[in-house]
Amino acid sequence: MAASSHRWLHEQLPQWEREGLVTAENAEALRRRHAVDDSQPGLAQILMGTLGALLIGTGVIAVIGYNWDDFGRPVRLLFAFFPLLGSQLFSLWVLRRGHAAAAWVRETAALLQTLAVGAAIALVSQIYHLGGDWPDFLFWWALLSLPLLWLLKASAVALFYLGAIALWAVHQCEHGHVWHDSAMLYPLLLLGLLPFWPGWRFDKPLSLSLRWAMTLSSGFGLSAAAYEAVRQHFGKIWGDGESFIWLMVMTVTLLTLVPLRSSALAAPARHKPQVVLGFLFLIGFGLLMTFQEPAEEFVKHLGKAVGIPWALGLLAGNAVFVALALWQKRWALLVVVATAAIPALSLLPGHALAPLTPWLMMAYLFTAGLGLILLEFAGKRGAPRLGAALISLLILARMMESELSLLAKGIAFILIGVGFLVFNLVLGRRRRPAGS
Amino acid sequence: MKKLPLLLFAVTVLAQWAAPLLQIWKHERTLAQGSVHRLKCTAPDPYDPLRGRYLAVRPEQEESHVDKGLKLVSGQRVYVTLLDGPDGLARLSSVHLTPPESGPYVRMSVRWAGTDGLVHLEWPFDRFYLNEKLAPEADKWFAESIRSSKGVVAEIRVLNGSAVLADLAFDGKPFREILKERVK
Numbered sequence: 001m002a003a004s005s006h007r008w009l010h011e012q013l014p015q016w017e018r019e020g021l022v023t024a025e026n027a028e029a030l031r032r033r034h035a036v037d038d039s040q041p042g043l044a045q046i047l048m049g050t051l052g053a054l055l056i057g058t059g060v061i062a063v064i065g066y067n068w069d070d071f072g073r074p075v076r077l078l079f080a081f082f083p084l085l086g087s088q089l090f091s092l093w094v095l096r097r098g099h100a101a102a103a104w105v106r107e108t109a110a111l112l113q114t115l116a117v118g119a120a121i122a123l124v125s126q127i128y129h130l131g132g133d134w135p136d137f138l139f140w141w142a143l144l145s146l147p148l149l150w151l152l153k154a155s156a157v158a159l160f161y162l163g164a165i166a167l168w169a170v171h172q173c174e175h176g177h178v179w180h181d182s183a184m185l186y187p188l189l190l191l192g193l194l195p196f197w198p199g200w201r202f203d204k205p206l207s208l209s210l211r212w213a214m215t216l217s218s219g220f221g222l223s224a225a226a227y228e229a230v231r232q233h234f235g236k237i238w239g240d241g242e243s244f245i246w247l248m249v250m251t252v253t254l255l256t257l258v259p260l261r262s263s264a265l266a267a268p269a270r271h272k273p274q275v276v277l278g279f280l281f282l283i284g285f286g287l288l289m290t291f292q293e294p295a296e297e298f299v300k301h302l303g304k305a306v307g308i309p310w311a312l313g314l315l316a317g318n319a320v321f322v323a324l325a326l327w328q329k330r331w332a333l334l335v336v337v338a339t340a341a342i343p344a345l346s347l348l349p350g351h352a353l354a355p356l357t358p359w360l361m362m363a364y365l366f367t368a369g370l371g372l373i374l375l376e377f378a379g380k381r382g383a384p385r386l387g388a389a390l391i392s393l394l395i396l397a398r399m400m401e402s403e404l405s406l407l408a409k410g411i412a413f414i415l416i417g418v419g420f421l422v423f424n425l426v427l428g429r430r431r432r433p434a435g436s
Numbered sequence: 437m438k439k440l441p442l443l444l445f446a447v448t449v450l451a452q453w454a455a456p457l458l459q460i461w462k463h464e465r466t467l468a469q470g471s472v473h474r475l476k477c478t479a480p481d482p483y484d485p486l487r488g489r490y491l492a493v494r495p496e497q498e499e500s501h502v503d504k505g506l507k508l509v510s511g512q513r514v515y516v517t518l519l520d521g522p523d524g525l526a527r528l529s530s531v532h533l534t535p536p537e538s539g540p541y542v543r544m545s546v547r548w549a550g551t552d553g554l555v556h557l558e559w560p561f562d563r564f565y566l567n568e569k570l571a572p573e574a575d576k577w578f579a580e581s582i583r584s585s586k587g588v589v590a591e592i593r594v595l596n597g598s599a600v601l602a603d604l605a606f607d608g609k610p611f612r613e614i615l616k617e618r619v620k
Binding site (some may be wrong): 080081084088091092095096113117120121123124125126128129130131140144147150175 | 442445447448449453455459490493559560561562564565601
């Protein structure tokens with residue numbers, strides 16, 4: 001429960017006691033159980049600290065950017081190293097205080113030091129008229145800031161690092177020429193965030209923004225790595241775009257299947273952005289595979305894609321994660337992830353059955369949609385809205401492909417929309433407790 | 437307090453100082469001990485949000501002939517020898533995969549290798565940073581001078597493959613001197 005919810009509970013308890021909703025003992029037990037720790041700062045305090053550090057840091061960079069032509073090189077270099085030294089001393093002071101240092105002070109110190117490092121590198125390049133692309137600058141800046149994540153556990157630096165490595169990886173597509181200078185380095189860079197990885201003993205619950213940042217960064221960074229793996233394997237990307245899409249599908253399934261702790265399994269969907277975005281991508285992919293032309297084209301390239309060493313790594317990772325998902329009984333997840341494997345099924349008896357892919361995919365998606373609805377009505381944990389959405393999208397896809405008139409299509413769209421809304425309403429009433 | 441975080445912090449601080457200091461050492465050494473060469477330039481004028489105003493410096497010669505047996509790929513690091521001409525301007529002479537044993541050379545990367553025996557190269561510098569106050573005047577000066585037949589000349593220092601842009605000049609006169617006279 002968030003600190004703000006604890007505070008709300010404490011505000012309500014006296015009123016509940018007066019109304020006889022809870023006894024004095026129960027209220028006291030609730031107060032103890034959901035104690036408010038006022039020594040820790042609120043979100044606003046952390047944000048203000050971060051904003052202050054950002055303003056000071058960008059101010060220093062802007063002052064440096066002025067280019068003090070009247071001073072010699074040594075004096076100008078001092079401009080860069082003084083803020084760096086100051087921020088390092090501040091971080092050291094925070095580090096020595098350990099847990100006594102408030103979270104917002106830690107955030108501020110880490111961010112100031114990060115910005116001071118960036119300013120120092122920028123000034124050296126300015127003084128010596130060094131060229132180079134800004135993503136390279138960003139790469140070294142992020143790497144030099146990375147230990148601050150471990151030491152001060154600063155979310156702002158984590159967000160910066162995630163953004164920087166993703167930007168660098170995307171920029172390196174077509175630019176990098178050896179694996180360690182290409183987007184294929186991204187997975188190693190991502191490992192730098194281990195302290196924030198759920199399940200580590202010094203792990204604190206990930207904030208929502210950090211979860212989304214991590215998912216988006218991993219999505220872009222690993223897709224860039226897949227692109228580079230295809231380019232380096234075939235020597236080009238032109239004509240092999242389908243192989244890249246296959247590697248992206250494998251990447252998305254891997255991210256979607258990332259094992260979760262049992263406590264995280266029951267968390268709301270917004271706490272699992274990798275699952276939300278993965279579902280959207282895979283359902284989109286599944287729908288695309290119900291169209292004859294793209295399905296045949298993609299299936300034709302599957303064999304080529306699987307021959308890429310990067311794909312073998314992704315498949316191995318997927319196999320491990322699928323086993324873990326089976327063990328954790330994440331059925332709905334497995335049903336959606338299996339969409340990616342359906343085109344491979346049509347290849348099992350040989351390429352002659354490749355034209356059947358759209359039919360196989362359609363049958364699978366329809367059955368999956370129906371299954372997710374029926375599970376709910378059978379009293380088990382299903383996903384009826386997802387199931388209904390899946391079936392509606394399938395019907396819409398077929399309508400788009402059909403030769404029917406615009407009028408007929410329009411009426412069908414309206415009917416499906418009304419049906420979907422009615423289903424949503426029925427489901428809402430069914431779930432509402434009796435008497436409410 | 438535990439020793440490991442302090443140790444890790446010390447290593448971080450060292451790395452954060454070492455990265456810029458190594459660059460400073462490398463470029464100061466080249467500026468102090470490197471041989472001087474002059475290159476004819478062509479250029480426009482942009483802005484870098486982190487490092488301020490600069491003149492984009494582009495040496496006129498960006499390609500060189502390569503031996504037929506030498507297969508080069510885009511992004512590959514090569515060593516290119518410089519040859520000073522009778523006009524005092526340096527030209528790219530020959531491309532090597534390893535540092536040549538004699539003569540000044542610059543470490544460059546291959547942009548692309550053409551089928552006509554020419555390789556297009558990327559210089560290790562592409563900008564000359566300026567004071568914000570001088571920048572507008574420098575823009576005007578650069579635009580006027582670059583069209584002249586004499587052209588803008590970049591003065592570089594070269595040492596062991598490393599090249600540092602030391603100054604810009606026009607008609608033998610340093611760029612800063614010209615600029616100060618114009619601003620007066």
